[in-house]
Amino acid sequence: MSTNTITDPPIAQLSKAPDPTQRTGNGTKYWIIKGFAVLGPLPVLLVLLAVVFGLVSPVFFSAQNLQSIATMSVFLLLTALAQMLILISGGFDLSVGSNIALTSVCTALVMNAVFGGLDEYVGLAMLWGLLVATLVGACIGLVNGIGVAILKVNPFIVTLATMSIFAGVTMVVSSGREVSGLPRFFTHVLGSGRLGVVPVPLLIAIPVVLAIVVVLRRTAFGKSVYAIGGNETAATVAGIRVRRNLIIVYVLGGLLTAYAGWLLTARVSSGQPQLGTEYMMQSITAAIIGGASLRGGRGGVGGTILGVLFLVGLTNGMNLMRMDSNQQSIAIGIALVLSVLISRLREQARRTVAVMELTRR
């Protein structure tokens, strides 16, 4: 082993023949590649999207449409952040749609029962709603987490199973019917209200998003999630409690998704057993477009926000252009494939930048 220095360090080899242009002309070319490596393609794509739809549709930049984009983004963002957390840890979650539906039905049933048409119970009803959402989300997350971390079943299988199980539970609980009769404050203020020009759901989501940023960047737990997704063995050898952290990841994901489900219930004014089915596909798409990797260890809040904006903006723009849902579905599929291809280019850019930085030194 010892005398065997035949390793394959990409830089060590590449840097043997430093390209002279990289040394001297270290200005623009370096910064373009560096910018692409650090920021990814999304900033450019978002601007492009805004310009195209802005030109095509005069409504796109109207205040009302922007508010609509912002509101729709909030629900998807909470779910996509859940998905992102789990992707970073090296797994993924197919059960987000079922989570939203079950949360919607359960919170609506409980809020309806507590509220009972009496205005003095509105606050209490909403409190109960939040509590039930928390419980549902934590339960689903716990089941997923135990399946992945303790029973060591592949996340795909675990969450495929819970997707089916909790979809069934939703139908049983609701008998397949919508649950209406929710407090007006809940549906009109929490769901569709505005404070000045800012939609209320957005205001509610902001602290949650900030909290996730802090958790990921400033806590040992957050760093551990990246490490577990990046290399589980290495994390174990470094003394990280892998199983415990993984369970927390899935519970957090479940909570975020349930939170989205609750807000979405307010938005649609009733508990619906079919709510959120499209969120499984969309949350994964947004997180991946936003830079998370299916192999784990990569992803961030900023990228996910941009990914969500891109996806919601694209959908919104296509709606304005009166494209039907089939065409939209094709476009989103193409966007997903392209984003993966672009992220591969970004990986190359990272390497190139690393080589450039070595030779510039």
Added chain:
Amino acid sequence: MDAMPLVELVGVSKRFGANLALSDVSLNLMPGEVHVLLGENGAGKSTIVKTILGTYQADGGRLLIGGKEVAHHSPANARASGINVVMQDFSLAPTLSVMDNLFLGRQLRRGGLLDASAMKRKTEELLSSVGAEFDANSEVGALPRSEQQLVEIMKAIMGRKGLVVFDEPTAALSDHEAERLFQIVDRLAREGWAILYITHRLAEIQRLGHRVTVIRDGRRISEHLVREVSNQTLINQMVGREVAQAYPPKASDGSLGEVVLKLDNVTSANRKVRGVSLTVRRGEVVAVAGLVGAGKGDVLRVLAGTERMVEGTVKVNGHTTSQPSARKMTSVGVGFMAEDRKTESLAQLLTVHDNLTLEVMNVRTNARFGLLLTRRLRRITKDLIERLEVRPQNPDSEVGLLSGGNQQKVVLARALARQRDLLVVAEPTAGVDVGARQLIYEQLRGACAAGAGILLISSDLEEVIGLADRVYVMNAGELVAELPAAEISDEAIVAAAFGGGEIA
């Protein structure tokens, strides 16, 4: 013998970057002869094999197959010339049947369709020729390792008659299974196959070999007829090298402190570690030496909890446990440098900083109200990057983009990021260049001088001799020798590692 060699290397050399892996190696492989290639880890054996198989192109010298010089050798060319290999790691598809594995990519056809009956017939012929007891439709993944090896052998001998390379074939076999393998090898040789046999076990040379070539530091040292040479001669030739590296001075007797690590009769679930007892004192470097596959790496894995311990106790710093885990160990002052930096140590996608602080971030003083003290952690990273001369110096570089030596420095930096009472380091300089090596040795010795004990697990004999104050030698999962400072020598370690019983 005046028959023509099947494969002939004449003055072959091979270079990897600045490193000369093979230099002027000549080798004749005759039909009907079992030729043993003997050398330490890293001596160049596998480079020779890969050159013969066409995986590597020689940089100098000539390669002749069947007496004809080959200009552009390739794996396809090797296969077409009847050159095959039975690797240690099998190249079998576990979910396919034996027959499907054998004919993978070379199915027999008739009229555009697969000719199942012809393939079945051929498979059964091969099965009986190696004396296998499973049948053609058995799923390969369900077979035990020893039987999978038979499938691998069948694959190697189903084509044109030529050369079969066996790469340490008995490493994972029981004595009984090994004997069956020897009989197969014997028979192949009688049938006129040329055999290149790589082994670490001296006993097998006497049992099987006709001719043996000793390789050291990429050079051919000698070639003997097996019946004319003693094991002692082979060992001396395999080892005799001068020490090129300068090592920091060793510990003096007076500087040793109390026992900081004590393993008592430790056995692992995978049986790679069996009944191991050892001690490490503060201030000393204790090495576990032995061949690749002897179970050294599993000693670390047991301590880090990635391999389960089924028997025995581990006592670290006064704390005793029978179920060690990295978490428990790090909390009582143990640092690890695992054997394989890619799979066991580093998250390749994460930055130098994130990898380096993976462990210290769990230290209470590095967080307040659950929030990490980022600035303090950054300073720890910056200091270690400077101290260990990690290049590039940017703490936010992705670790996967660093060279092997620099990645290894990051692993070491993580181990040194906090005060330790014990460091368990496995293959700390594998794939690391000379300069970085020097630095790693100095840092390890420095930690020792500061009062830590070091358990060094290494396949690199030179490193063991240069660095260790005391050496345990491991062979097939057991410690077979303990050498105090005065008795540490190439010969003593190699004799024990290769199964010293036969040469005493």
